[in-house]
Amino acid sequence: MDKCVCFSCDRILEEEPCSEPLTLHPIYDGLIFRSNGNYGSTIFDPMPIGIEEMLQIIICDDCIKRKGKRVTRIHNIKRKVTADAEPFVLGRDTRGKI
Numbered sequence: 001m002d003k004c005v006c007f008s009c010d011r012i013l014e015e016e017p018c019s020e021p022l023t024l025h026p027i028y029d030g031l032i033f034r035s036n037g038n039y040g041s042t043i044f045d046p047m048p049i050g051i052e053e054m055l056q057i058i059i060c061d062d063c064i065k066r067k068g069k070r071v072t073r074i075h076n077i078k079r080k081v082t083a084d085a086e087p088f089v090l091g092r093d094t095r096g097k098i
């Protein structure tokens, strides 16, 4: 499986060399997205028993920039029942300011 290809544009991304097979290798010029499923999905909704499984995709930074208006920045998701969310604005870091 070729895991360092942008899900959106098929660009091949460079991966940080790493000898540990269980460690997620950082990639350059892209982001890694993981999902543990969604109840409403018709393609991936695993039961949370036994093994933990996720789907993973990589999207290059250029594709994120092209569709930035569809990206949401989420804050405090582990500290609040309802996380703070705002539109993603490239280059603006608002962590802790909401």
Ligand SMILES: [Zn+2]
Pocket (backbone or CB within 6 Å): 006, 007, 008, 009, 010, 011, 059, 060, 061, 062, 063
């Ligand atoms: Zn891309």
